[in-house]
Amino acid sequence: MSAQAAIVVALVLPLAGALLIALAGRVPNLREGFTLATAVSLFAVVATLYPGVAAGERPGIEFFELLPGVPFGFTVEPLGLLFALIASGLWIANSLYSIGYMRGNHEQHQTRFYICFAGAIAATLGVAFAANGLTLFLFYEMLTLVTYPLVTHSGTDDARRAGRVYLGVLLTTSMLFFLVALVITWLAAGTLEFTAGGILDGRLGNAAIGGLLALYMFGIGKAALMPFHRWLPAAMVAPTPVSALLHAVAVVKAGVFTVVKVIVYIFGVNNIAGLASVDWLPTVAGFTIIAASIVALRADNLKRRLAYSTVSQLSYVVLAAALLTPLSVIGAALHIAAHACGKITLFFAAGAIYTAAHKTQVSQLDGIGRRMPWTMTAFAIGVLSMIGLPPTAGFVSKWFILSGAYNSEQWTAVAVIVISTLLTAGYFLPIVFRAFFRPIPVADDHPHGEAPTTMVVALVATAALTVLMFFFADLPLALVRQLVGG
Amino acid sequence: MFVAAALALLTTLALVLARAILGPTVFDRALAANTVGTLASLLLAVIGFLTGRPEFLDLAIVYGLLNLVGTVAVLKYFRYGDLGDPGDEDVPEHP
Amino acid sequence: MTLFGHFSYWITMFLLTAGLYIVIARGHLVKKLIGLSIFQTSVYLLYIAPSKLIGGTAPIVSDKFTLYSNPLPHVLILTAIVVGIATLALGLALVVRIREAYGSAEEDEILARDEDAARENPRS
């Protein structure tokens, strides 16, 4: 398959999958079969792009013009490919997990769920491969809309309210800031094409660059930079596979991915490094990291704690990109992948706990590791990755970020990373401790074992992936080193 | 001199319009409207002279005709509440 | 001439405002229509004026066109009158049907009846 064909297939495949899922809606086994088959073949198709891109190729394809001068076009570059690999790879795990979760909890509207999920993946791949800002924006908004039915899946009043916050924040930021930022970029640069080294060099003044950066950073609401982070905890009402999708596979990853992409390909790292007008960004990111960690520390609801952990971890990526050093940018890209694998494991575990034990609060988890050893072991691996300890992917990415900060002598950033590492350990380790070292409460008369097999398989797989990414870090590194021309 | 005539007519028009506004009954207004029709007819004729355009005389006749029909229509509407009402009319018979 | 011109200008303005006032101030739908007609009447006077100011006839192109001169003010007035009559007639037809449907031709009463209907019978 030629690279161009692979791109087209990768974009169309999830949509075709969605169609098949819709047609097979009455036959659950066939429906889930289609989901899995689509996910697996999608990953395979995306993987075919790896060798070429790793060797420095940038396959692309253009269609009609979205606006005069701005084509509906796609280019596969390292960061996008990495993101696409993560999304399509985790989709397999997520599909497997969903089957167990959705059936185990007797959820309604499962067909709609799988259709929207496939749609979300399609949008994510569009974001990943977009050749220019407008194409990216198109898929970015599509992702918001197609995940809305997932967030509001249960249809309850709570879900409806969560949906309002979700849409409200994401659409407000993207329309109010992101869109305007794109327009300004278009006017200044005459193009929206993602170009190595950026497109804005020398075209805007110092202050304007700072303002534009702010529009982008706050406009990309999916990156959950404070104060536009509320949608993420609100969306916790959704079923766990959806949370996994939001936190790991697609949505927030699309956010930070866009952040990195904008900084690298629109502004150009070297062009804005050292500009006074962009100094504020590490500060805001650092503040988000610390503040979200503190909230997480105080949350008893497991999913809420995980949500604030995500807010905090996302700002790692933003912070890393904002440090504007080659090492930290590599770290940012790697952290997208690392956090994805780690966080999906954590969510899978949380969902497994809910499905098997119907528990949602941290304080209820005493001794649960004995009843669900696989699950909680995987959970522990995820926690290690979040903190940034070996042998997990989180260690690799954090290492790069810290090195970047250290080498460029940005001591505030170093301090933020160190403090937040302690905080992360502070809000995650107690859970592991409870699960394995506290006795099962006497009052707990609800005997249970592990969650359904497909769920356990899925979460063990993602935990394994988290570890594998430590040992085979060269694979993603081969891609992301190209970001900084190394 | 036609200007003088036109001015006289316009003055009268103003007085009649005052009555139309003052009312108080709908019949007062209909009366005023009817008189306005007469005045308009005359005014059109005078303007025809003023501008040397005899077509205005035809216009004046038209206005006069429509004025009659209009007044009767208004009366019928307020008397019977319906323009098409045959009343207890003895319909003209075909010879 | 100018005197007449000014006079007709003032009458135009008077009819314009008087008509508009009636349309706004009166609640009876028929009266509003009458106000509207007065309002429209103001236009006719306005169109009489240009013929005098510009000299009576429209420009003539060539011998070919001497027989008939094109848009003359009275044609325009007539057109405006026809439009006015059609509007008035349609308006009256509407009022008649509104009266049938609501049992009143007073704006306030009609609006009140719509509100009542909405309150009493949420289905309609």
Add this chain to the structure above:
Amino acid sequence: MFRAASSVATLFLFWVALSGFFTPFLLAVGFGSSLAVVWLAHRMAVVDHEGHPIHLGLAATVYWPWLFREIAKSAWDVTKIILDPRLPIQPTLVRFRPTQRTEVGLATHANSITLTPGTISVEVGRHEFLVHALTTSGAEGVKSGDMDARVSRFESRA
């Protein structure tokens, strides 16, 4: 038949008076129009002795000049009243019995009353007229029967 023919003739005369052009085309169209109108009027049943009172043609030459004189006189009277600062009016309603036999006669009488400033016919019936007069003298004038007699004479000339 005669009435129809004379109607056509009258209308055609009316046409010629209006037209003032004597081209064959316009005369032909005028004749055609007269025919068409008579046909429609016939359908409407308005061409009868009331609708087409051709028979009263001669009588009008006597009655109308008198009426015009009356109108002028009364108009002057009413003018004086209007311009009098005291506005000396004595509105009066009078009833009386007209002597005309035909509807045309009654209508002529009623219209004459109304045309004369100072008096208005309010009710017009075969057996009774109700007249509103601006002054008592006007009322007496109507009641005196002078106009009634002249209209009846005018009517009977047919």
Add this chain to the structure above:
Amino acid sequence: MISTHLPVLQVIVPLVAAPLIVLIRRAGVGWAIALAASLFSLYSAIAISVHVQDVGVISYAIGNWPPPWGIEIRIDAANAFLLVLLGLVAAVVALYARTSVAAEVPAEQRYLFYAMYCLCLAGLTGITVTGDAFNVFVFMEISSLSSYVLIALGRDRRALLASYQYLILGTIGATFIVIGVGLLYLVTGTLNLRDIAMRLPDVEHTRPVLAALAFLVVGISLKAALFPLHMWLPAAYAHAPSAVSAFLAATATKVSLYILLRFCFSVFGATFIFGALPMANVLMVLSLAAMFVASAAAIFQNDFRRVLAYSSVAQIGYITLGISFATQTGLTAGIVHLFNHGVTKGALFMLVGVVVYRLGDARLDRMGGLAKAMPLTCAGIVLGGLSLIGVPGTAGFVSKWYLVLAAVETGHWWLAFMPVASSLLAVAYVWRFVEVAYFREPTEHVAAARRKKFGLLAPAGILLLAVVYFGFDPTLTVDAAARAAQSLLAGVK
């Protein structure tokens, strides 16, 4: 041979169709004639557009009287574009009307509906193509009078009242326009728009010219439902038969806006209006007010047709905001939105018509769970709603992009945020529908209604396809709008 006469046939064909329908007096045949006339309109509009692209301007002298003595039909890029919108919407709504009218209009009045529909189309087309100021008034009244009748044909008694109110305000607007035209005639002695434009500079700052401008702008604004002169619109659109709402929402106000553009740019000239007078600021403020006040009002309506109607008032504000920049990009934005919104609103009113067809009304409090009973219709409404919001991939986004672009380009930084901020209000009213239709359990009222109507959905689908197509590939519309803007900005030549 016919092709050289298309400019006039564009008006004459629907104009003749109307009396034909009256002569035949049969609803079925009437529909066929109306459809044929609309399709011809579409064909002719496209043919004319293509031709205009080649030659720049088409001038057609009615009766072979050369302008300015005769009435001239004059088509440039601006009105050619509008003709396409008119033809497209007319044809699609005609398709839709068959089923919709059969359900909403009493049998004995259906032929009247089709006759008035053709008449209205003829009037709107006439306004669009004529190069004669007085003719604008005449055609405007032809279209308005037929609109009043069409609206009054709505099945609810409130349709009568809505039609009456529209008649009053519409007539005031028309009278203002004819006064403005009269004043121009008074000072220039001509009615040909181009001729007026050429003679105006000599008398530009005189009182009659300023008065003429004021009368014209107020009058046209009334017809175009420009905030705050939009009072007639919500009730009219809410109570008219569905096909009428769809047709008028998509075309009538748009044509009025076009004529506003024509007077501002081609007659008075942009330098006079926007340079010497504070027109730009006034228009800008009113546009912003429309965008926010009307959108906010839309959120609080219960009748979904009213929601859409208020949304129209707001969207008209987008168009006039674009105009108020008086730049190439601004005008492009306004004109392209004129098209995009026309198509979007047409589709939405047609879909709401389907809801009305099945439920009897479109009250949000009675539409709970509607998505279960009418999944396709509801999905369509959401898609149309997304275009109202301006989500990328829909036509509405393209307009918004150019609006923001125009604002940034002219240095109005804060203004760049206004269209997007207002579209957040659109999110609110669109999402009210989403939450009602998708989150509530179907009421028995909704559950009881089960009639599938392909004849209603398919035409709406055509417009929705256009919404998406022109959202992804707007080259056609944007280019046409840009050419239109160029030809308007060129002023008098």
Add this chain to the structure above:
Amino acid sequence: MKQYLVLRVIAKIMIPLMLLFGLYVQFHGDFGPGGGFQAGVIVAAAIIFYAIVFGLPTARKVVPDWLVETLLAAGVLLYAGVGVAGIMLGGNFLDYFVLDHDPVHGQHRGIFWVELGVFITVAGVMLKIFYMFASRRRDGGDE
């Protein structure tokens, strides 16, 4: 209008004259365009006058609904027909000059038919509108 003897008599005298006057305006209209409008209004007014005085049912017998609508439609078609004839004969729409060998005659002919079309349409529209709202009854009077 019962008992309105005076009106009845006057109406009978005036209606034929009004009709003829309308036709006069019609056929002298080509000495200045616009005659068709006035003529149509006058003829319609005469018939409306008839209907008001003698009642709508009577008028409907003389000029039935279908006739009104046919008139209305035929008038427009006539007008458009003249226009299209201009195209057919190689000129522009409403091109009178091509309607005869001699342009002046052609113009005469064109205006004649166009004005006739206008006349019929206007009369038809006026009558139609009148019938439309006169046929409905108010339920009880106020005022």
Add this chain to the structure above:
Amino acid sequence: MSALVDATSWLLLLAGGFFCIVGGIGLVRMPDFYTRMHAASVTDTLGAGLMLLGMMVQAGLSLVTVKLAMIGLLIFFASPAATHALAKAGMSRGVEPVLGRQERRPSKR
């Protein structure tokens, strides 16, 4: 001759205008609907008649005069019919006439 014609027509027009205005004044001054009708008929008869006559004198023996005469005849026939109809309708709809001596006391002014 022409001077005489002009003078006559002047006089007639002025007189006509005078009676028109008188009618208008009466329409405003008179106390009730019925008495106002009397005032209006001054305008309709003498006012209109003299004015038309004035124009006829000016126009001489021509088509214009014929048309002016027709306007006159129209007013002559139509105006009383309309006035009568108005009075009758007013009476039947219960508009009460003011009757008796209505003279204004000079002291009131």
